[in-house]
Amino acid sequence: MENIGAGKYNYYDDHNFPHGFRRSGVFTIREAEYLESHGHTLRELESKLRIPENEDEKHFQQAVCEGLESQSFAVKAWSKYKQAITARSQRIFLSRHDGNNSFLSTDF
Template sequence: MQLDKAQIVSFYAETEFKDAKNFPYGFKRSGEFTQQQAELLLHHGLAYHALHTGERSPVTAEESRFLEFCHGLRDTETSHERTWQRYLALCNKRAHRPAVSLSSAARESAQHSQDADWDNL
């Protein structure tokens, strides 16, 4: 079945986009995105990702412009581009978190205080 131009929709994806690694409770509940951004990611995130990684070729002029944005050839202009830019920035920020968590630091601090108590005996 061939679609005519009127039936082609930019950023179409058959399934919802979810990123359980970076946003385990979803985009809306993360507190990092506006409601509109969360909706755009949910419904179009797979298309954004496929275009960004080259798994998909653009089918509309809007998708071609999005791809130019992904390659750094132009600045963000649309809500799709701003949303994807925010998503990538947050994923990169999360990837560069320090390896030490508060719980391990607290355990280490508790261990040092126990060692000091034994030394004082």
């Protein structure tokens, strides 16, 4: 496993995963635990709010920011997280309602 520092607090994304990473059905248990414990650090490295402290953090920041392929568990887990929140925001819901009938109609 990479030498990326864990955050002081667990990372939660209540907006996109209101029931947590583990119960979302998107992540494995290992990925969910890693995102919870390291999510703040990974987010800060991606947004360049944190200066990388070692080679693993530098590699993560470079791979994520430049979109490079990597076999790193941290890069794969974070990329899966970013892809999941992007996919959730791009959902399109279609309705079969044609607009002619009123839902409030009292005619039975």
